[in-house]
Amino acid sequence: MESILIAIISSISSVSLIALLIFLCRNWLLERLKASVKHEYDLRLESYKSQITKCEKAYEEIIVALYDMIKYFRVHKEDYGQGTGLSDERARELLKKYIGASSSLSKATDIGSFYISQDSVDILQNLKSREMLDYYNEPKFEFYEQEYQEHDKALTKLLASAKKDLKRT
Numbered sequence: 001m002e003s004i005l006i007a008i009i010s011s012i013s014s015v016s017l018i019a020l021l022i023f024l025c026r027n028w029l030l031e032r033l034k035a036s037v038k039h040e041y042d043l044r045l046e047s048y049k050s051q052i053t054k055c056e057k058a059y060e061e062i063i064v065a066l067y068d069m070i071k072y073f074r075v076h077k078e079d080y081g082q083g084t085g086l087s088d089e090r091a092r093e094l095l096k097k098y099i100g101a102s103s104s105l106s107k108a109t110d111i112g113s114f115y116i117s118q119d120s121v122d123i124l125q126n127l128k129s130r131e132m133l134d135y136y137n138e139p140k141f142e143f144y145e146q147e148y149q150e151h152d153k154a155l156t157k158l159l160a161s162a163k164k165d166l167k168r169t
Contacts, residue, residue: 051115058112059162061104062124066155068101070148077144117165120158127154 072094075086086094109124130150133143 055115056166058108058115059120059158059166061108062112062116062120062158063155063162065101065105065108066151066158068097069105070151070155072098072101073144073148073151077141077148117161120161120165123154123157123161127151 075094105124106128109121109128112124113121127150133146135143
């Protein structure tokens, strides 16, 4: 009778121990799966946030460059060959900003195409490849007027495209 009792207690303790091990292994496995899924989700979320930030930065750089170029064209389109009325220092500063903006716009157009919408890329490509007046054979104010209008039109379209693109994100 004693051996039966020992066998029953041994069986109960063995079954209890196995049940406890199964329970612990199951919980450990579930926690590992949850941690793995959370890690994967966190990586994707961080990547998505990074892409949004790059997209915003690309649009910002392009828009600032367009504003600087428009400012330059606005000043020069209204001088009608009589000078801008700006001091030499201010004129050099405006020219320097224009050159920087032009370079920045070209770079941002090429690099930004990885982050901005195709509509925005098309707007910038159309601006870049448009037919321009001849700077040396046309009146300067007409050249600057056309450049002002083309860049202003591109900026308006780009702002609308950027708003639409950034609202999706």
